[in-house]
Amino acid sequence: MDGQVRTYHVTSTADVNDQGYDIHTGQDAWNHIVSAGQGEQIVLQTCLSGTINRLVWAR
Numbered sequence: 001m002d003g004q005v006r007t008y009h010v011t012s013t014a015d016v017n018d019q020g021y022d023i024h025t026g027q028d029a030w031n032h033i034v035s036a037g038q039g040e041q042i043v044l045q046t047c048l049s050g051t052i053n054r055l056v057w058a059r
Contacts, residue, residue, distance in 0.1 A: 008041075010058045012056075012057045
């Protein structure tokens with residue numbers, strides 16, 4: 001932001017389908033992905049296939 005370095009540590013990961021459901025548990029991950037009430041964090045996303053995405057949360 002103003003030239004300060006920030007360090008983040010991975011707090012959780014999930015593999016979700018394009019609708020935002022965890023492919024292992026079937027749980028809806030949408031609120032966990034977009035909720036602004038979780039404090040400072042970053043959410044990274046990458047594609048594993050045409051329909052499966054890996055999400056990584058870090059604080």
